[in-house]
Amino acid sequence: MKILIVEDEPKVASFIKKGLEESNYDAEIAYDGLSAEKLAQLYKYDLFILDIVIPGISGLDLCKKLKNLNSNVPVLILTALGTTDDKIIGFDAGADDYLVKPFEFRELLARVKVLLKKANQSHDTVKRLIVSDLELDLDKKVATRGSSHIDLTAKEFSLLEYFMRNSGRVLSRNDIAEKVWDARFDFGTNVVDVYVNFLRKKIDKGYDKKLIHTRVGFGYVFGEF
Amino acid sequence: MKILIVEDEPKVASFIKKGLEESNYDAEIAYDGLSAEKLAQLYKYDLFILDIVIPGISGLDLCKKLKNLNSNVPVLILTALGTTDDKIIGFDAGADDYLVKPFEFRELLARVKVLLKKANQSHDTVKRLIVSDLELDLDKKVATRGSSHIDLTAKEFSLLEYFMRNSGRVLSRNDIAEKVWDARFDFGTNVVDVYVNFLRKKIDKGYDKKLIHTRVGFGYVFGEF
């Protein structure tokens, strides 16, 4: 995770950088608006931390420019300007969060984590999928419901993964066959039904709250109800 | 955009509710943890605003539960507990933002806006058709009128979808039969009438404003009148 810190006070900048690096983030510093902009054009960052009062352009204008470049990258404004008016202006410039100096580093870290988590979710670096009390470990290829481990075969696993990644959405047999079995078009088989049955036995049997639901005429939905 | 406010102080709760409604958000209040949980299971919210100190379970536990239900829905913690430790605990519970009372409403609004923007961006695969107070969720294959869920069969669903996509236009039985039943030409059957009847029972029965109207000699129109 790459973070760009835009801050003209060297002491503050390196304090933040060190702290972030201790938490295994990859942090860089730009001491003015112009170099920040150039860096942002050259490299791909996952988060910007901006001071408002910086040499060159204002942090707010920089924020707008960065958002123009790629509005998906979150911006956290970190500044001494703490009135509500300041904050509103910051948010209007496109900031995703606004933290007032002086601040405790732990809070900054927590907020950074939240901002990066969001970006990640859409970016698919997730190691585990969680729906209700069911957890699917994508590395270990096992599921856990409540406190009991559930072993899955390869097909069961990919079916469950597909279900969990699309929980709450009704999936037709065709959708499922396409994604899990790479089947082109309607093929005269009931593999999907059979595997749904297998999964139910392993995941839902014995539990009050069922997670696999059939929508007659539509397909299946995964999730709590 | 539907927001659930969990706050036991009636004054504070309704203050927030009014403010949000002035900005055209659809806000509801739960005065304790248990009812909040139930509401969250029944309805789809786009944001939760939680106080930590509430009757029933703690706001933090509630936050965890909500995130388990659907981690995509953002949670903003709004509380009087303002130490950094409190905040860290809040973020650890899965909160997306943490605002300390007393606060200026404008700041809350700005933060709410940011949280909803994000949710929309990443989660915009939810396709819904909306006509009047009726909503058809194309992913979940359910309709919602006012706040009550309506289950539909496959044929009912595709008929309603056709209606909603062509609301305000008079649709002849032939049009409908062609699109929903793939029927070529006039066929000696009354399926369309029967299914319109089924839909009326599920959608219009008990409501003052009917959405399905018959144009004798022409067909049907869908929409408010």
Added chain:
DNA sequence: TGAGTTGTTTACATAATATATACCGTTTAA
């Protein structure tokens, strides 16, 4: 290599549910 094991798919009987039809009473338009 080949017997045993496990995983995957097919086939089919049974059950659940949706859909279509037929019918009759009611409303509508001329």
Added chain:
DNA sequence: TTAAACGGTATATATTATGTAAACAACTCA
């Protein structure tokens, strides 16, 4: 007033889903 159009319901038919068994395939280890 009358014929056509529509609303509503019961029932038969067709479709869709479940669960089991067995066939087939792939992989394991002596």
